[in-house]
Amino acid sequence: MSVVGERIKANSTALIWQWVFLGLIFLVSLIIPWIVSPLWVRIITEILMWAGLAQSWNIIGGYTGYLSFGHGAFFGMGAYVTGIAMMNLEWPFGVGLLLSGIMAALLAVVIGYPTLRLRGAYFAIATWAFGEMIRQIALILEITGGAFGMQLPAFLNLPFFYYVTLGITGLTYLTTYLLLERSRFGYKLLAIREHEEAAEMVGVDTVVIKMKAFALSAFFPGVFGGIYAYWVTYIHPDSVFGAIITDFMVVMAFLGGIGSLWGPFLGAVVVQLVNRILWLTWGEGTFYLVIIGAAICGVVLFIPNGIVGLLEARIFSPREALSQLRKMVKW
């Protein structure tokens, strides 16, 4: 009993420190636009957006175990919905964002209904095909501006976009924490990922639960798409529906560690920082794709549980690192 008591006590102390740490990060994040240069505000905003996107993908890809390769469609859908709401309907930005999220979630239900009964590579291929289909539709529709793209009203206020992104990303992580890490819904998702038939046998309505997870994981990318559209003021099917959007979400989540709360965040920080530092050093180019490609190979081969997995294995303590290395490399 006393051992259990002490363990609970130790846990709660660690928990308090976690909250203090989070509170500090939150305070720092509030003053960032006033202490760093506009360039870095922009880079940090991008990192935050990717952190939110990677986490959204993680809901279906990491927690539920369904690797979606069509998530760019939800981002693009959100970008266009906000664009159309602001330009054609002259609705305010906030309403556009909400509508973007809802429309993306609805699109997820439509795509998910036929595809969520597939597993593994088949689900990945089907979602990829759907994503590509949506991009083609955006290219020929009149309301999207087709291949000419769409111009939104210019609103050049970097701190505004920083705070909106911070808020939505915060909301994404809060939702993941409350709904997935510590609720019946989250446990059911994990059960589906680990053994779908067994989950059904203990009463989990897998069809409905998977659909909800897919819709939730599409809602936030929809909102981010809306923010992105207003931020960069010009959207085109190739930019907001591009395969690169999906690829980045997947890569960041995998690098950080799928199925964990902080993995996608760490992955987004690393990938986007590397991306931007290379860009600052060598200018516009595609060289960063080579590095990211190599990083994916490295992650898949050596650290399947991502950065979070490494942290949990205490690989960063020198002794543990050495013993792990001895296991991997025979000499």
Add this chain to the structure above:
Amino acid sequence: MLLQAHELTISFGGLTAVDRLSLTVEKGMILGIIGPNGSGKTTFFNLVTGMYAPDSGKVIFNGKNITGLRPHRIAQLGIGRTFQIPAPFSKMTVLQNVMVGTFIHASTMKAAKGKAWEILEMVRLDEKAEQQVVNVTLEDRKRLELARALATEPILLLLDEVMSGLTPAEAKAAIELIQTFRTQGLTMIIVEHVMDIILSLCDRVAVLNYGRKIAEDTPNQIVNNQEVIRAYLGERYSARN
């Protein structure tokens, strides 16, 4: 009559895995199902739990026709099952595995946790509760299968070879456990190869061969049934007795 399977038939390609199979289970009894490998025992479980829909025939449970219902609905109505090869949620703890089962009746996480602890104590897995499933032994995984099925608070429990792969001592502990379930009034269908277990636990035994029921009787009558001996038990077994 708690469960009534009527003329169940299902075929895969050209193979009729279960052929016009009728079985009934009364409340409180333990029915044993034996038969050679591939005789349709597990397929019968899959038909009852809704994993497969039968080509023809129907399943009546508790007065309700459950043929063609989805598995989670059937689980909610009160049929629990264990898998022959343990199918745990590997990257979750033992406790979390059982909690998923309790969600049918427990509406809060706290209630689910309480119920799950209760069940883990009953199957004596409480000391392993916080361990990841990947780190527990086969015996404990078998116990976990039981615990997770019990967590759904079933009226009828289908046990698919829960004792295969266990040492005699472990099997004995498992038999005692199943006997405590019986005293609590749980109705069970047991698929098992070890005849001693069938003889010591079951009220009635059905014998399947090529998807058909070739005999159904009390355990003592079954072991002397000539057709059963020919198809499954073998001459040596009958000589031994």
